[in-house]
Amino acid sequence: MMSFQFHRSAPSRFGPWATCLVGMLAGIVLVVLLSWWWLFLAVPATVLWVIGVIDYLQPHHSIRRIYPVIGRMRWLAEDLRPKIRQYFVESDTDGAPYTLDTRADVYDRAKGGEGIESFGTELDVYAQGYEWFLHSIYPKVPAEGQHRVRIGEASGAIPYDMALMNISAMSFGSLSGPAITALNEGARRGGFAHDTGEGAVSPYHRQGGDLVWEIGTAYFGCRTPDGKFDADQFVDECRQTDAIKMISIKLSQGAKPGLGGVLPGSKVTQEIADTRGVPVGETVVSPGHHSAFDGPDGLVEFVARLREISGNRPTGFKLCVGQRTEFLSAIRAMISADVYPDFIIVDGSEGGTGAAPLEFEDHAGVPLDDGLATVHSALVGAGIRGRIRIGASGKVGSGFDIARRLAQGADYTNSARTMMFALGCIQAQECHTNKCPSGVTSHNPMVTRGIDVEDKAQRVCTYQRSTVNNFNTILGVLGHTSACDVRPDQFMRRISQTESVRYDELWPVLPEGSLLDGSAPEAWMDDWKAAGGIAG
Template structure:
């Protein structure tokens, strides 16, 4: 192939020369095509990185072009409504439609195979409730006995996504949507920026292992900096991040190209360096010290709700946390359970695919553990992970959730096309990038409306769904309400799959 390319190049140049000699100047236009091919081939012959291109000059480049186009061709021309990943077209479409306020009903029946193993549903009641008679905006009050400033949270909120991972326009749009729609915006571990404050949306300030926004130069916790931000009126709750579903046991990752001087100043790190958060907190080394850290943050924030987020790993470790709550008398006001199936965060493949307990299993376990140690009554549970529809919320309430977070759903409402470029700083929709020429394409005011609309329409769909089952309150949704096909001829309820633990059973 290399000899053929060299022969082609020589013959092409000779042909052009002869033709020009015969006074036919128009043939020179062919050089626009021929010369770039020849130059590309020469480069391919002398580069040492790609064997395929050395052996097959010019033609070898086509392989890499196809690799780049493959995900796009698959998404737009090959995948069906239900087999795309991480989020299939059916769910992406429903998010887009609800965010735009477009018609979101479906004709001609379900596209899902209802007889396949894993299919889940809820049964309706012949005494279904008129959703117009139900509370259209359900909320949950977060704050245990030691909380002085409890917060009434929406049942559907924006999950943790940092400024740095997301662009300034994305943060502005999300917070503006939260303000307009009356729900909360989790800051992620990247601290609080001016973009989180501009529209006055309620914030859940997340404190990660890097202590961004409240750290000393060595990365240790700085109480004075924490208090300064914790007392902001926008900050309604504080969440300590132990681990996240995308990469539990790993710590956060901010690529160097996303770490601009502005982001570095907000986080308290060096710009244009890769920032890896430690896998664990330095402020506590055991579960009892963790309880004292929770109390420290509660005191510094003048009694605002303090909680922690985790992807469930070793069950015995969470049991130890429950025992530490009993021994110290200190309890968090809320716990967020994240799913090991991952989320928006960039992560090594092994961590996304093969570490951490999936959301529904983790949520059921945490609820049951708190119930068994008679702690559940004082602690609210938030569930985070691929929540896009009212039914997704309903089944998490059945497993014990008091409220839900969504990250990918909110990104889709901003116009995310699932290009899978979040980690590369090349997000074409201006959401997960720090490149100004891409960011400026994201219209903040338009996306504020879309975020608020997606929230309101999803909560509305949940309320309608709940009413169809004959239930009038999120607290009355139980595990027996949700069914799963476990084999071709066998159906079980969540109550059978996740047997309920009695209050105080483990005390």
């Protein structure tokens, strides 16, 4: 297994650079005292020392800023990528969920590249799981700019026009201050939304980018000393922060559904403690369940309450789908109370996190394909799909990813990991240790100085714009000019070497209102009836 690990202590980070300085000085002295032959030491050492100075001062590459001279090993590896490509694709570092090619493509787009590859696809088009779209022989001129999805209009809330691709939930504490700052500034420049994650609205979120304030089970930013929901703090934050455009209640996270978040004590600095309202240096474990409400009726009431006291901001919830009957019970509660969330964010079980038990990362929750299809179909079957927007969160990193999620029923998408790549994340998978080598998830000032906020903010903005532009190109090739025209019958998945099926065959959508009139398939009707007992 090939991987590059960087030592984090200051001596080891600056050791090679310091060695070059010593070699340069020693070489000069020996040239003066002994022989010109010592130029063979002095000249290379001087060149390397100057390179170290350039690395330390330049703003564009975090690894080189943090690890002068030795950090260039990474760029050497990137230059060699075509020669060792297949090795990395087949055995990527520690089973990481994104291949080197995926990360390199994000880096390229974040820097303004076109993401164009020569010599054809590297994928096995006959392998199970391969996906493609059915182009039109009468393509349209690609649309330009962001597509907007209006959220909140159906409930009478202050509507918000959401971009097709946004920054998914990553909290301050999990990410460093400079990383959050760069994300929010990138969102401001690009005109897309930034989900705060459950760690509260921090000072670093206040760069002018639109915010979706996520309220988790620990109620950070609006909690009492004993960890309960504090309505007064919630109202004060909403009044003080105009950038908060929507409120999202986190029911569960795809990487660890049913469990609360964990922030190791080594990452709980004074600033993080003040932001979250927790003790300094102590590991923070969010509960697995909400204390402000219980059950589907309580969820619906809490949605209505937060929408009202937030100043009528669009309010919804995020979940990783589990038992279908429980989601259907929430729908029954909505219909019974005639109260509906403005949006539902579906988080797939393949989503990432800095800290979760391996069993949960690998085996808990419904993958985004199936979860998204379940939520979309259930809302259609209940006759309320037009009232509620659906966001999709889970490995959205390309224009094709956006298109396929829309085909599966989403109205917009959120991305976390690839936004981190745009910041310079190298997927060292040490988010929970406070030893992130790129400074994205570290709170060590010696490391976070590697993140040049101005440069990284522009990369985040450029990456999002490039990805949406790629989607626009796909949209035109599909024969459409509007994102809402994307259809599931235009996308295919191979299920064996000789068989492939359309999305609408893989995930058939219930007829409109069929759960209400009893015409839905038997399995759905059985779950719908069982959900009535849960919802009361």
